[in-house]
Structures are given as C-alpha cells and as structure tokens.
Amino acid sequence: xxxxxxxxxxRRNTSCVKYDLREVYFGRADIFPMWVADMDFETxxxxxxxxxxxxxxxxxxxxxxxxxxxxxxxxxxSKRHDWQIEKxxxxxxxxxxxxLNMATLAYTEPGDGILVQPPVYxxxxxxxxxHNRILVENxxxxxxxxxxxxxxxxxxxxxxVKMFFLSNPHNPVGRxxxxxxxxxxxxxxxxxxxxxxxxEIHCDLVLPGFKHIPMASLSDEIADKTITCMAPSKTFNxxxxxxxxxxxxxxxxxxxxxxxxxxxxxxxxxxxxxVASVAAYDNGEPWLNELMQYIETNxxxxxxxxxxxxxxxELIQPEATYLxxxxxxxxxxxxRKIEExxxxxxxxxLSPGPVFGKGGESFQRMNLATPKANLEIALDGLKSVFG
Ligand SMILES: Cc1ncc(COP(=O)(O)O)c(C=O)c1O
Numbered sequence: 001x002x003x004x005x006x007x008x009x010x011r012r013n014t015s016c017v018k019y020d021l022r023e024v025y026f027g028r029a030d031i032f033p034m035w036v037a038d039m040d041f042e043t044x045x046x047x048x049x050x051x052x053x054x055x056x057x058x059x060x061x062x063x064x065x066x067x068x069x070x071x072x073x074x075x076x077x078s079k080r081h082d083w084q085i086e087k088x089x090x091x092x093x094x095x096x097x098x099x100l101n102m103a104t105l106a107y108t109e110p111g112d113g114i115l116v117q118p119p120v121y122x123x124x125x126x127x128x129x130x131h132n133r134i135l136v137e138n139x140x141x142x143x144x145x146x147x148x149x150x151x152x153x154x155x156x157x158x159x160x161v162k163m164f165f166l167s168n169p170h171n172p173v174g175r176x177x178x179x180x181x182x183x184x185x186x187x188x189x190x191x192x193x194x195x196x197x198x199x200e201i202h203c204d205l206v207l208p209g210f211k212h213i214p215m216a217s218l219s220d221e222i223a224d225k226t227i228t229c230m231a232p233s234k235t236f237n238x239x240x241x242x243x244x245x246x247x248x249x250x251x252x253x254x255x256x257x258x259x260x261x262x263x264x265x266x267x268x269x270x271x272x273x274x275v276a277s278v279a280a281y282d283n284g285e286p287w288l289n290e291l292m293q294y295i296e297t298n299x300x301x302x303x304x305x306x307x308x309x310x311x312x313x314e315l316i317q318p319e320a321t322y323l324x325x326x327x328x329x330x331x332x333x334x335x336r337k338i339e340e341x342x343x344x345x346x347x348x349x350l351s352p353g354p355v356f357g358k359g360g361e362s363f364q365r366m367n368l369a370t371p372k373a374n375l376e377i378a379l380d381g382l383k384s385v386f387g
Contacts, residue, residue: 003287005041005294006371022349031349032378037171037323039237039369044287047236050279051272063271065092072281073245077230079285080204083217089249091258092269094242096201096229099257100127100165102246103197103227106260107253108133113161117149118357121171121199125357128165136161139358140173145316145327147173149181155188163195166215169202169320172356172365176210176319179218186215186222195253196226201244204235204288206320207296216249223249227257235288236280237369243273295322298368298375305379310387322369328353329362331386338364346381 011019018036023029042048070087077083093099100123108114110132116124117138128135138154140147147170158164166185169176177185189196198215206212216226231244248254261267302324303315312330328338335354342348342364353363368375 001290001294003044003290005291006373007042008371008373009040009042011040026343026349028343031343031347032374032381033349034367034370034378035349035351035365037234037321037367037369038239039322040371040374041237041291041369043237044280044284046283046287047238047276047279050275051241054271054275060271062268063274065269065274068278069274072278073230076281076284077214077247081212081214081217083214085247086249089247089254091246091248091254091261092267093229093244093246093261094266094269095233095239096199096231096244097123097127098266099229099244099246100124100197100199101131102257102260102264103163103195104128104131104133106256107195108162112163115154115157115161115164115194116357117167117170119172119353119360119363120165120167120356122355122357124165124167124199134160137358140170142359145314147175147316149177149185151184151188154185155192158188158192158194161194163197164189166196166198168198168200168215169206169212171202171321172323172325172351172353172360172363174316174318174321174323174325176206176212179213182213182215183218183222186218186226189225190221194225196222198226198228200228200230201234202321203230205292205295205322207299207318208292210319212320216247225250227253232277232280232284236276236284238273238276238280241270241273241276243269243277295368298322298370298372299324301372301375302366302368302379306382309379309383312386313382322367324366324368326364326366327362328364328386335361338362341385346378346385348378348381 018033104127113134113136114128115136117140136157138157141150203212216223216228228247233239306313314327316325339352351365353360
C-alpha cells in the first residue's frame, strides 16, 4: 500500500458535520459517528497540494473554470467509465443535491409526478416534495438479502411521472445496477417520455471486480433523456469544496438547466474546488484503487464479524459505496429501540433506516470509510449490545 488509510485523524472541532453535529443530531456527543457520507481518511495529498498552491496566491477573487477542468473530467469519465463526453455537455453545480432540486425546477411544474426508488437517499424526497411535486414510489424488492427492481410496478408508475431520480450506485442498498437493469429502466423512460436524473455521485466507489455503467452511455435515445450527476466529492473526500458536474448531451435540456443555475447565480463555484477537481481526476487513480481495496477489507471484516459474533444482524452484500446497509430485523426490536440501544449502549451514531423511506424499517446504514482501528471499536460496541 502506498497510502496510509490506517492513520487516525482528529476531526473534532473542525466545524465538521460528522463529528461536530453529534450533539445536535443524536442528542449526545460521546458516540462514534458513522453516519454522514464523508470519509475519516485524509483527502489525498495531491489534492491538498493543489489547494495549498492556489491558496498561496494572494487574491481569491472571481474566477473561471479553465480548459484543464473540463479535460480532466472528460478523461476520467472516459478512462474509468468508458463514456465519451464533450466539454459543452458539462455544467457546474455546487453539489448534486442542488442539481436535483434545480432539475425539479427546470423540468417540471407543481403537481407533476417524480419517481424515486425507496429505500433511497432521503434528499430525493425533499427535491420532490419541497417544490410541491408529487412523490411516486417504486419500492425496491428485498428478497433473500438482495435488492432488485419491481419492473411491473416501475412501468405502471412511470406513466404517472415526468421525471425519475435514479441512484446508481444505489445509496443506501449498495447495488450497482447491471447493464440489463439500466437498459430496461432507460428504455421504459424513453417509451413514456420521462426524463432520467441519474445521480451517479458514488460511481467511482465500486468494489474490486465491479464496474459502473453510466445510464447515458447505453443508447442515443436514453442519452437524450438523461441528465447525469457526477462529482469528485465522495470519491476524493472533498465534499467541503462544493464542486460537482451535471452532464447531458441533450442541448435543450442543458440550456434549461443552465438557465436555472444562472438565475440562482450559483454557477461560479470556488477557486479551490476547481483546482482540487483537476488534481483529483488527473492523479487519483492509484489512490482510489487502494482506497477501494481498503473499503473492501472493512466490508469483509464487518461481514465476518457479524456472522461470527452478532448473527442477528445481517450485512447486505455490497457492490459499491462505503456505506454498509445492515438488517437489524433479527433483533425483533422496534426501530426506536434499535436506535436507542445503538446510541446509549453501543455508543454508535449510524443513519437510521426509516429516514430512507419505505423499506428502510429495521435497517441501519453504517459508514465504513474509517480506519480499521475505529471499525474494530464499533464492532465491539455492536457485539456488546446485540451479540
Ligand atoms: C446519492 C447521493 N447523492 C448526493 C449526495 C450529496 O451530494 P452533494 O453533497 O454534492 O449535494 C449524496 C451524499 O451522501 C448521495 O449519497
């Protein structure tokens, strides 16, 4: 290993959401936080160097995104995901969640339906409901520890909506949708003239042996209906730099979204995000490969430990992300009781399943992007309460 993912870094009192909001979010600050999706590992040195170099220049004024910014994104997406994109397909957004909300405003009207697949990343619900659009749900099927899509229900519901928020890889269930599943969803959307907002923020975080397929890479017809969200933020642990991309080949859709971003005046971004993004994509491959090996080892450690020491808990076998989706149903306890025990007895702050909507009941999401030593303490906590 060239990089040190075992290093423990003190994050308390850095105005960091994961640690410094524990009191607010969980009601107590003495728990180990394994909730919000950022990593306890160092942002890679080549990213920090780029930020430092830019910070050394004494003026932090308004700036533009240079050619290198677009080239690095295009090269990364081509190399890692076999998807060839053009510079002018790429729009800037300060985040993927802002992009989802912007898409709702740009492409739908109050009263229009938007489809989501719960249990799913909960800001999807807000990006529908907060704008008075109608939430339409195609709940994932959970069978023998594996998630799949109910296509009969999908096609029936898609007729009721204008737009579909896809999570691929899926947060929280960890599925990396297959070519067949994506093509089937994409073709149904094309058939019924439904736009696909494909949130692919976790696309780089695939476990060894798996491959991410961008929805828009599947056919010209699907590309024409798809707006893809990608970012270096999760991949390289730089969410605080608020830099992400919205990508679409469809010029009409792009102009509409660009207008929404312009109207809000949020397209400027920040100078550090720009240089960090270039450095990450240009240098990040070896680091990312090692990161995913480390994450895989953490998943394996968790899985083996639960099977051996805490058999009432079951890890859903992951394909991507660093988020473990754990079935607590075997405890026979209510969600409230599970959460209470996690907090007050195991002293762990996880993301409770019910926040992810239907099908999240009796699950918890545990963030494994943390040094092994931390994970081992968390596992002992789980064993002492549920073992
Ligand atoms: C599926 C998904 N989309 C978007 C985000 C957040 O995006 P951003 O911080 O760029 O708004 C997350 C973060 O956890 C996520 O899991």
